[in-house]
Amino acid sequence: MSHAIYFSLMIKTDKTSLYRAVSEPKHLENWWPLECSGIxxxxxxxxxxxxxxxxxxxExxxxxxxxxxxxxxTKSDDDWNATTFGFDLEEKSNGVYLHFFHKDWPECNTHFKHSSFCWAMLLKGLKDYLEKGIIVPFKDRE
Known part of the structure; x- marks a missing residue:
């Protein structure tokens, strides 16, 4: 049996801005990793x-x-290596629903629970970044 994390939240922005924030390294760095590269x-x-x-x-x-x-x-902690995470966007009249998942966790252990909490905090950071232009310094991100 595998385990999964799911969140859905409304972000008052347009789908282009939200998509860029979850797919372009320069935007990902503003709310998640210290440094990022990828296409x-x-x-x-x-x-x-x-x-x-x-x-x-x-990948x-x-x-x-x-x-x-x-x-x-593809290369991470042992618990994360089996996992897939993603961002699905659903445009609405008042913003974009972000449907987030992080699935295929091998165990519901302390690391899974901690990662669930961290994703909640990071997604709040993503929301604040897009709605208010706030960038939380990397050292202050959970």
Whole structure:
């Protein structure tokens, strides 16, 4: 049995801005990793660098411009290596619903629970970045 994290939240922005924030390295760096590289195309490899000890890689498994991007971890912590996470966008009249998932966790252990909390905090940071222009310094991100 695998485990998954799911969140849905409304972000008062347009789908282009939200899509760029979850797919373009220069925007990802404003709310998630310290440094990032990658190209939003299927099969491309992203590098999510948090520290020298947490220098992770993921492959773009599915992508549709302005609609979604899904990443499959390829080099990370043992718990994360089996996982896929993604961002699905649903445009509404008052903003964009972001449907986030992080699935295929092997265990519901402390790391899974901590990552769930961290994703909630990071997605709040993404919302604040897009709605208010706030960039939380990397050292202050959970």
């Amino acid at each position: 939003p195309m299927k099969g491309e490899i992203y590098n999510f660098n948090f520290t020298d000890a947490y220098d992770w890689y993921a 773009v498994k599915s992508i549709k411009q302005w609609k979604h991007i899904h990443y499959k971890m």
